[in-house]
Amino acid sequence: MTAGLDFGGLMNASALLFSAFGLALVFLARDIDDWPKGLSVAILSSAAVLSALELLDHAVADTGVSPTLLLVLRNVEVVTAALPGLLMFAYFLYCCGEDYKKSAVMRIQVALTCTLVAAEFLAQLTGEISSAPGAETRLGPWIVLFLALSFATTVVCLVALFRRWKKLSGVQRVMFLIMFLLSFFATDSIVIVFLEFLLSSDLVRHYLAQKEEAAQQQARIAVLQMRPHFIHNTLTSIYYLCAKDPGKAQQAILNFSRYLQNNFDAIAEEGAVPFTEELEHAKAYLAVEQACHEGQLLVELDTPVTFFRIPPLTLQPIVENAVKHGLDPDSEPLRIAITTRDTGPGVEIAVADTGPGFTPPDEGQGFALENIRGRLKAQCDGTLAIEAPEEGGTKATIFIPWKQPIES
Numbered sequence: 001m002t003a004g005l006d007f008g009g010l011m012n013a014s015a016l017l018f019s020a021f022g023l024a025l026v027f028l029a030r031d032i033d034d035w036p037k038g039l040s041v042a043i044l045s046s047a048a049v050l051s052a053l054e055l056l057d058h059a060v061a062d063t064g065v066s067p068t069l070l071l072v073l074r075n076v077e078v079v080t081a082a083l084p085g086l087l088m089f090a091y092f093l094y095c096c097g098e099d100y101k102k103s104a105v106m107r108i109q110v111a112l113t114c115t116l117v118a119a120e121f122l123a124q125l126t127g128e129i130s131s132a133p134g135a136e137t138r139l140g141p142w143i144v145l146f147l148a149l150s151f152a153t154t155v156v157c158l159v160a161l162f163r164r165w166k167k168l169s170g171v172q173r174v175m176f177l178i179m180f181l182l183s184f185f186a187t188d189s190i191v192i193v194f195l196e197f198l199l200s201s202d203l204v205r206h207y208l209a210q211k212e213e214a215a216q217q218q219a220r221i222a223v224l225q226m227r228p229h230f231i232h233n234t235l236t237s238i239y240y241l242c243a244k245d246p247g248k249a250q251q252a253i254l255n256f257s258r259y260l261q262n263n264f265d266a267i268a269e270e271g272a273v274p275f276t277e278e279l280e281h282a283k284a285y286l287a288v289e290q291a292c293h294e295g296q297l298l299v300e301l302d303t304p305v306t307f308f309r310i311p312p313l314t315l316q317p318i319v320e321n322a323v324k325h326g327l328d329p330d331s332e333p334l335r336i337a338i339t340t341r342d343t344g345p346g347v348e349i350a351v352a353d354t355g356p357g358f359t360p361p362d363e364g365q366g367f368a369l370e371n372i373r374g375r376l377k378a379q380c381d382g383t384l385a386i387e388a389p390e391e392g393g394t395k396a397t398i399f400i401p402w403k404q405p406i407e408s
Contacts, residue, residue, distance in 0.1 A: 013055060018196035019048035025203050036094050039087060043199060046083035047192045053077045078120045082113050085183055088195050089157060092176055095202075096167040105160050109153060116149040154184040172202065211378060237292040252291035258284040262316075272309035272379050275340070275349075279303060282316045282338065289323050296329060300337040308347050308400060310382075311375040318351050318372070318384075318396045326355020326394070346401040354393045376400070 022044040026037055053076060089109050090100035100106045123142035157180040165173060175198045182191050234256055241249035262281035283301075290297045319336065326334045335354040340347060369384065376382035382400040389395050 013051075015051035015192040015196060016048055016055065018193055018200070019044045019051060022196050022200045022203070023048070025200055036091065039091055039094065040199060040203065043084055043087040043091060044196065046080065046087060047196055050077065050080045050084060051192060053080060078117055078124065082117050084192060084195055085153075086110065086113050088179065088199070089160075091199065092157075092161070095172055095176075096164040098164075105156065108156060112149055112153045112156065116146060116153065119146040119149060150184055154180060157183070171205070175201070234288055234292055241291065248291060252288060255284050255287035255291065259288055271311075273312050275306050275308050275310050275315075278310050278312065278315045279306065279338070281313075282319045285316055285320060286323070286336070289327075293327060293329070296327060296333050297323065298333050298335045300335065302337070302339040305340040305342050305347050308402075309380065310349075310398070310400065311372075311379045314372055314376065314398065315349065315351070318398075321369075322351055322353040322355065322394065322396070326353045328356075343399070346399055349398040349400075350395060351397075352389070352393060352395040357388045357392060357394055 023041065026040050026044065057077065086109060090106060093100040093103050093106060119142050123140065123146055126140065126142060128140035128143045158177075161173075161176055161180060168176065179191070179194055179198055182194055234252075238249050238252050238256070241252055259281065262277070262284060283299075286297070286299050290299070315338070319338070322336055323334065326336075328334070332354070337350075337352045339350045339352075341350075342348075369386070373384045376384055376398065380400050382398060385397045385399075387395050387397070
């Protein structure tokens with residue numbers, strides 16, 4: 001009996017810790033959209049209260065405490081024990097895309113659970129379940145009703161799960177199936193620990209999925225950040241080139257068309273793209289700028305390593321940033337060098353310019369750089385570093401580890 005109490009106490013302590021961990025996760029990830037924070041807090045808080053009550057029960061059961069006080073404590077436990085499971089069923093319906101407040105099956109579960117609590121409460125009062133330490137449960141009508149209702153609630157849960165099977169992810173199906181089965185066969189403390197694990201893991205999964213979606217959304221926003229002045233200046237330059245040098249004007253139109261097409265194509269991209277595509281995008285942009293600023297922009301390419309993937313609109317915005325902040329008609333021509341090299345652990349892409357050097361970014365530029373850093377980290381565990389070399393200018397370095405699949 002002591003070993004059982006020890007195990008029970010350990011499980012309840014674990015459940016209490018899991019509750020605290022889960023609540024911390026909910027509040028740390030408070031920026032998650034489309035997440036039932038109130039429901040999650042209610043589940044974890046009720047689980048924490050139940051675990052604390054059962055720990056108290058274990059602590060005082062063998063101390064000679066008044067049987068009446070112990071009976072009151074256990075009846076409070078009975079009421080509290082019903083809440084986490086009922087709230088978790090509401091969470092299950094939420095995961096299926098249903099409004100649990102209007103669900104008929106939710107109302108059935110509430111009715112069954114309330115009746116089950118009443119049956120267990122009456123079993124306590126009639127002595128079928130004794131509060132005396134070491135006493136065994138005596139079979140009686142309320143115990144039979146309690147077991148029948150426990151079985152009924154499990155059946156309702158399983159039927160509801162299989163009817164909504166296709167609405168859940170593979171992991172959610174397995175987790176809810178195990179939890180619903182445990183609710184009938186396992187002790188409250190084991191069910192609570194698993195329930196908290198399910199909720200916490202689903203929260204982490206949802207959080208990571210939303211961060212990935214946010215990174216993808218930022219990529220789409222970046223695609224649409226084609227600055228109006230750049231388009232206006234390009235079209236104006238092409239207009240004057242048409243009279244001055246029709247051949248160059250035709251090539252400028254072709255390059256500008258290529259640049260725009262690459263931006264539009266990036267909207268449809270869901271993940272990383274071959275580096276060659278991003279390099280062509282940057283080259284098309286640079287060709288347009290060279291046509292607009294004849295003799296003022298010199299480009300060097302040294303890219304022997306190209307068989308890897310990179311988030312869309314990663315290289316081109318860095319190159320554009322170098323042109324925007326480095327090109328000065330009253331100074332020496334701006335030189336931009338784009339290089340790639342295999343470092344062993346990964347590939348390094350560098351964009352170096354001979355401009356005035358690195359300065360703290362303004363708000364718009366800072367957002368663009370953080371956008372690139374976020375997408376690099378989310379999509380290929382990459383990094384972006386910007387430095388001012390001793391010889392002058394600015395150097396932006398992207399590092400991408402080789403753990404990603406190589407694009408052939």
